[in-house]
Amino acid sequence: MKKILVLMMVLGNSALAQQSPLTLWYAKPAVRWEEALPVGNGRLGAMVYGRTGQEILQVNEESVWAGVKFNDGNADAGKYLDTIRRLIFENHNAEAFALADKFFLATDGGNPPRPARSFRSNQTLMNVNIDYGFEDAEAYRRSLELNSGVALTTFTVNGVDYKQEVIASNPDNIIAVHISASKPGALNAVIFLSRPNPRDTSEKLRDCKVIAAGRQLVLDGQIIDRNGKENKGPEGAHMRFAGIVQVTPSGGTAVAKNGVITVKGAGAMTLYIQGATNYNAVKQDLDPGATVAMAKCRRLLTAASAKTYAAIKAKHIADFSPIMQRVSLDLGTSINASLPTNERLAAVKKGEEDVDLTELYFQYGRYLLLSSSRGPGVLPANLQGIWNQHLDAPWNADFHTNINLQMNYWPAEVTNLSLTTAPLFDFMDRIRPEGRITAKKMYNARGWVVHHCTDAFGKTGVQNGVGWGTFPMGASWMCLHFWEHFAFTLDYKFLREKAYPIMKEHAEFVEDFLVKSPEGYLVTSPASSPENQFVHPVTGKPTGLTYGPTMDNQILREFLSKCVAAAQALRTDSADVARWEAIIKQLPPTRIGKDGRILEWIEEYPEVEPGHRHISHLFGLHPGTEITEQTPSLFEGAMRTLTGRLAQGGGHTGWSRAWIINFYARLKQADSVYNHMQALLAKSTLPNLFDNHPPFQIDGNFGGTAGIAEALIQSHGAYVELLPALPAQWHTGKVTGLCVRGGFEMDLAWADGKLTAINLRSTTGRNLVLKYGQHLLPLSVERGKSVNVPVDQLL
Known part of the structure; x- marks a missing residue:
């Protein structure tokens, strides 16, 4: 209630109607990719620029990868293993x-095999470009509402109000864009597709083509793998990919010609965006056939485009919002809460406090994980989640298993997003056949x-x-x-x-x-x-x-x-x-x-x-x-280790700083949790709140979210510890829906740094022990029951 009153005083009632505490918003369009806003359904992702001239939606389909399947374990390793060990x-x-x-x-799996120093990269699918042609716009605003998963852009030109909504629907497995004008016939646009060129632009062979037919733009392509100075595996024409945009106007005309669709005189229009490849997740390989990707893409598009945008949006929100709303976090109110997100971040970079921004960052991590790792997706969140603008991404946007892939899933269980782990578990299960070959060959x-x-x-x-x-x-x-x-x-x-x-x-x-x-x-x-x-x-x-x-x-x-x-x-x-x-x-x-x-x-x-x-x-x-x-002794040694690393410049990457937050939460160092959360925002966060390694790498977002949860509740030991590392700056607040080991959900409230309320829900009927400060409280809760725990028993 306090937050609502403050926002009313700052914004007025009309502004409050537009502003949600869980909204990223900006007063200007995105100039670069790192300012665009992400939507995703686990399989498809898009970065929305929110431009009034030429709008860009950079689109990913999770399985667009260069390379092919082969076992890369070096068969000669076993011959030299004992010598290397000696x-x-x-x-x-x-x-x-x-x-x-x-x-x-x-090795590249050839005969004889050649050293392959690294494998190839995850790739962008395409850009969907919408040329509105407006050079000047008034009353501009773009936003991403985390609870609904809707990216919204609004602006006014010549007295006409324009609104663009973008969603990545999980139930309908589609990205849908709805654009409307407040005046009938005032919507005109040119829609076309593009994709970055391969690095070797001297090659005449392009990797894709685009045709316009009816009210569809169709991208049909195949990744052409080539080696430069390094051998990255077999060369040749490999993965096939397809992308389709269907334009459905309300009023006016839509004409396809020369690879573009021109819409004139419409009152509104919906874009249905679909993509697919010939990747087979079960085999972790490519299905043969020149039309597999396109047929899949058309099948998915046909199923979704038969529905109205209103129906897709309603079903999307009904699916997405309840999952996001499983967990709420209130750390207090900031004076900058009414400012655009980039201005709030800039203020933190100058040393100001903004506990509301920490809340937003926490929920943003949950939003990103839910959007990049769930069915119908079949791959886990990679180094960039599901959002990658490159053909050759930093670190290939791959799956790093020496911390990064693991860190992606640190918040999954504790922040009530257990469903996001399914693609990870399936992926690791399916990797075992290759892992067996490598284990035998190399060791x-x-x-x-x-x-x-x-x-x-x-x-x-x-x-x-x-x-x-x-x-x-x-x-x-x-x-x-x-x-x-x-x-x-x-x-x-x-x-x-x-x-x-x-x-x-x-x-x-x-x-x-x-x-x-x-x-x-x-x-x-x-x-x-x-x-x-x-x-x-x-x-x-x-x-x-x-x-x-x-x-x-x-x-x-x-x-x-x-x-x-x-x-x-x-x-x-x-x-x-x-x-x-x-x-x-x-x-x-x-x-x-x-x-x-x-x-x-x-x-x-x-x-x-x-x-x-x-x-x-x-x-x-x-x-x-x-x-x-x-x-x-180890606890103290860990403290000294952290102090020593940080004194020498440690924590200079986003994910490393996020790990440090979790370390200090486990060490019960509340001040350090807060200081490093501030440092994560100030030094390693981009304007759209993406983590900055640099460049963008999403694990810092997930690790930061996990670190905030770790400061509020811990259950890795023999008990569930409440508010183990609560910073003084978060002195009054509430969290609901956090999960703890043993099959429990918990709500906590505190005031002036002291625990004031506990609600506990059991899904398993197991016993547990609560710890607050130096006090322990054994409890038994029936399966499916919810209890309010008397706080005075822990004081």
């Missing part, structure tokens, strides 16, 4: 690196493996160089997300049929991959601490290839412990449990260095980059559970 153990890291660089890197191991990144075709080999890519623990970490889904939902069917088989099979790889170290531990080798290097004690030169780095040990302890818990929950595999428990006891412990910091590697090596963006050796603090207040 060299590493004997401190001959440079020699080991040279051997691994020659025989461990991914002579059972089970399955994936290294530090993969693509839509399920590559599992070592990509982008030995120093970056030697991270077989990517699979172990990904398996933990299966356990987390079970921990939050207690869905035993999911655990039995989906999660445990995947976890158990990867545990087979772990058993075969681990090797005895000179110290007598079971260790990973060859290995790396993601993307970081140390100064070699003998040569004095940088190296990253090593054995038994701290992150690997922490991941394995977490993973194998969850395998044990899963087997025990299902009352199966007692022999496997005994074997896994024995392995856990032989892993190197997390150790503290001379300066009190946690060691990143097996020995206390000097750091090449003391402020490195990856803080991998704190995995055990977050998202792991090894480092807690019950391990005081």
Whole structure:
């Protein structure tokens, strides 16, 4: 109520009717892509510029990927594995690196196979251009309403009011645009499609063509893969893609000619935008046939375009809004709440506070995850979610499994978006056949493996160089997300049929991959601490290839412990449990260095980059559970580690800053949670609130949302801790709908920094223990019941 009163005083009643607390809005059109606003339905995404001259809707279909399917595991790796391990153990890291660089890197699957230094990129589908032709407009406003998923642009020209709405409907599997004018016959526009040219513009062979027929614009294309200086796999004509825009005017005329559709004298018009490829998600491969993509595109378009825009919009909102409204967050009111979003962000960059913007950022992360990861989509959210304007995107807009893909899903369970994990779990399940081949070829191991990144075709080999890519623990970490889904939902069917088989099979790889170290531990080798290097004690030169780095040990302890818990929950595999428990006891412990910091590697090596963006050796603090207040020396060591990294410039990328927020939430450092949330906004957030790595990379958005939730509620231990890291600046507020492990939803309210109300809903009927400050309260709640917990019992 307080927020509404403040907005009424600032805006007046008429403005309030247009302004929602969960709205990104701007007083000017987007000049660049990073200012455009995203919509998505899990499969299709669009960036809306909101221009009054030539409007641009940059459109993605999730599966538009360059490249083809082949197993990229290096078949020669197994021949040299023991030699590489021996060299590493004997401190001959440079020699080991040279051997691994020659025989461990991914190959292109040819005969004989050639080194393929990286795979190819996710690609944009097309731009839908709407030329309104207006140079000057009044009363301009563009916005994105998070609860409804509607991108709205309004403006006035010559006394006529124009309104453009864009939605990405999940139920109807379509992007729909509705444009209207307040005066009959006042809407005129030219609609055409475009797509970036391939880099090699000297080639006469273009990758697509556009035709206009009837009231449709049809883009028909095929990705032509070529190699430049680096071999990125087989060349040739590969994935086929199609895009169609159908224009349905109300009044006036729509004429197709020379690749454009010209609309004249209409009162309104609807654009139905569809896209498809010949990607087969189950096979992670391409279906043969020149017309597969186009036929799919036409089929999907026909089904949706038979409906009116009003019907599509109503169904879209009825689907989207209830999911977004599962969680609400109120952190107070800011004096800048009435300003355009970019102006609010600019004020934060100058040092001003805006708790409303933090709320908006939190819900924006939920919005982005819901919009980029759900059926009918079949792929998980990639490094850019589902929004990519490039043919060759930064880092290929791929799936990085050395933190980034995992971070994308950190907010999924806790912020009541469990449904978004389905594409991730299906994708990891389908990657196993390639992972089995790679495990056997490279390590002579059972089970399955994936290294530090993969693509839509399920590559599992070592990509982008030995120093970056030697991270077989990517699979172990990904398996933990299966356990987390079970921990939050207690869905035993999911655990039995989906999660445990995947976890158990990867545990087979772990058993075969681990090797005895000179110290007598079971260790990973060859290995790396993601993307970081140390100064070699003998040569004095940088190296990253090593054995038994701290992150690997922490991941394995977490993973194998969850395998044990899963087997025990299902009352199966007692022999496997005994074997896994024995392995856990032989892993190197997390150790503290001379300066009190946690060691990143097996020995206390000097750091090449003391402020490195990856803080991998704190995995055990977050998202792991090894480092807690019950391990005081490690807890203090984690604090010192963070302080040391930050003093050397750490946290300089968006996702790294987001991880730091989660670290400090686990350390119960409320002031640091707030300061780094401010830094995330001030230093790593673009005008449309996208995370800035730089450039744009969406994991910071998801990690930031997760960090805010982590400050409000934690359930990774033996109890559910309430407001564990509440910043003083969030002194009065309320959150509803957060989920905790064990199958509970919780609402919390607080005033002047003190807890004032708790509502608890159980979906499983399990017991739990609440913790607030130093007070514990055991509770038993029946399945399906909701209870208000007396706060005085926790004071």
